Amino acid sequence: MSHPLSAVSQMLERNQALFEGKHLLVCGALEDEYPRDLAGIVRDLTVFTTDYSYFRGQEEALGERIVFGHELGGAPRFDALLLLMPKAKAEAQFLLAMMTPLLLAGADIFLAGDNRGGINGADKLMSPYGGKPVKRDSARRCSLYHGELSQSVPSFRLDDWFSQYQCQLGDTQLTVRALPGVFSASELDLGSQMLLASLPPLTGTLLDFGCGAGVIGSVLAKRNPGLEVTLVDINALALESSRQTLAANGLTGTVLASDVYSDLPGCFDQIVSNPPFHAGLKTHYAATETFLAEAPRHLNGRGALTIVANAFLRYQPILEAAFKQTEIRTMDSKFRVYRSLR
Incomplete structure (x- = not known):
């Protein structure tokens, strides 16, 4: 039985042409089945979650495309990142620091979230990685920002965090x-x-x-x-x-x-x-x-x-x-x- 999409996911659904054909990495405050829809339009998909409950609920549908853990490593291989803003700003900074080394130069970076959850700080979050992001959509107290990875990023070291x-x-x-x-x-x-x-x-x-x-x-x-x-x-x-x-x-x-x-x-x-x-x-x-x-x-x-x-x-x-x-x-x-x- 499918469940209704969150307001953030409904906003993303209206803008999903931005993700078509991408090698997409999704992480952050995942709360519904929208990544299953993305799997049908992107070239390939990896969903990284720190939430074991969410992982258990989506593992059957997403299989190897969903990863549960405290760290995701590997060589740069994605040309787009979608970060669903977590409640804690420090956690958003942590996830961006972890994920940006996995992105190819010039990759799209999308930040989406509830306006009460820190999405309005997208400019500051993005500043270590590229120029000022563009607001692509805003509705029902949610916003979607779009930037580009235009700066070199250091390797991620878990111990630093x-x-x-x-x-x-x-x-x-x-x-x-x-x-x-x-x-x-x-x-x-x-x-x-x-x-x-x-x-x-x-x-x-x-x-x-x-x-x-x-x-x-x-x-x-x-x-x-x-x-x-x-x-x-x-x-x-x-x-x-x-x-x-x-x-x-x-x-x-x-x-x-x-x-x-x-x-x-x-x-x-x-x-x-x-x-x-x-x-x-x-x-x-x-x-x-x-x-x-x-x-x-x-x-x-x-x-x-x-x-x-x-x-x-x-x-x-x-x-x-x-x-x-x-x-x-x-x-x-x-x-x-x-x-x-x-």
Whole structure:
């Protein structure tokens, strides 16, 4: 069953003569099936996504034309790039720096996105790569800019894009490494701090769901020697950040891409999370609600789920329906820490 196209994709559909016959590379905030339409009009297509959920949804239709990961390498081979603007400006800069070395000289660069998501900064984003881009279309609060690769670009070095900082949580000090746009990329949020402060010593196996830069799983691994930690996220940039955070602290853990519970091996004694509820410019609760409701099936025996959530989110009824016992461990005006026993 096909789904309606986003406003951005409808705008691109009106302008798809710009892409005909191209060796096209598409990346950024992919959210619908429009790349399938592009596959029918371009000479060849590569869709690069950092979103495992999107990859799983499109893999059957696009096959080898869709690539999931934190980095795309290779020799220059594309004569057009379409960047769908991500929410974070730093992530857009990161993707352009990664993709432009894969473009042939004089290649077309198209930037498309919602006007609330940074597309109006297209001139500055494009300045390292060519002249001022032309606005090709603007409708329904979306814009399409068209520029050309007219400057030489340096090779992409992933390591140049990691931020690094130290955080102190009680007696535990952690080095955090993160790529642009990843949760906790520049500092540890207050909710995660409250969550980590509320947890007792842990043993057995632990799942850090929606791991971001890997702070929760890494702190718990450091505090609890012998704890087997698995970190999962749908974001490839988060997964690579978590690998780097573990390595920077001399820790070991399993890091996996998973769309909620899609790719998890077995069950766990503990699930701990600061679950995400934002995706792009919209607020999404469905994935987190699925995560909470299905958690008991992924816990051993008397396993426990511990999460922190914004106080306004109505997660308590979901937890009470799914678990035998749920309590609020700690709370303030902004956050609540829930602990639920299977």
